[in-house]
Amino acid sequence: MPVLAVVLGYVAWRARAAGRERWWLPSLATAALMAVVPALIVPLKELVARPGPPVTGPGTGFYPSGHTATxxxxxxxxxxxxxxxLRRAGARRALLVGCLALNLGVAFGLVRRGYHWPLDVAASWCLCAVLLLSLRLLLGRNTSVGTGVGRDSRRRT
Known part of the structure; x- marks a missing residue:
């Protein structure tokens, strides 16, 4: 959460400084999506009521993994x-690899320590892939998000 807060503040600051019309949209939409995660995960846990691995003891509510989704x-x-x-392809690639590594580390740790079954983690990945794709589609509709120019003023190849 602290990483997300810092990035959202930075992105909002950069977009406002660049004179974007809806400079607040990417940060607000991403923060709202983060707030939606518990509202989706908790009812799913209650609905499925799956017991956890033996280490966790008796109880239910382990599917899907809320830690993974967060x-x-x-x-x-x-x-x-x-x-x-990010202007350089290498920087974008490094960001994506780092994001993937952090998420794999979280998933591995949860399964390795016995807090979740692998399927709990996989279910959260699937749910979050849909949520992140929805966020991407929402942000893609705002023509000034991403490149700083509208779609009509981009060079055509």
């Missing part, structure tokens, strides 16, 4: 709004 949306959302501000 990490995927926080790191993935941060990467999604930060990518348009």
């Amino acid at each position: 990490a995927v949306i926080a790191y993935g959302g941060a990467a999604l709004v930060l990518i348009p501000w």
Whole structure:
């Protein structure tokens, strides 16, 4: 969450300084998506009521993994709004590789320590992939997000 907060503040500052019409949209949409995660995960946990691995003891509510969902949306959302501000392909690639590594680390740790079954983690990845794609589509409709220019003024090849 702290990483996401810093990135959202930075992106909003850069967009406002660049004179973007809706400079607040990427940061606000990503923060709203992060707020939606518990509203989706908690009811799913209650609905499925799946028991956890033996280490967790008795109880239900392990499917899907809320920790995984939080990490995927926080790191993935941060990467999604930060990518348009990175000019070099190497920097964008490094950001995506870092985001993937952090999320794989979270997933591995949760499964390795016995807090979740692998399917719990996979379910969160699938759900969050849909959420991040929805965020990308929403941000893509705002023509000034990403390149700083409208679609009509881009060079055509």
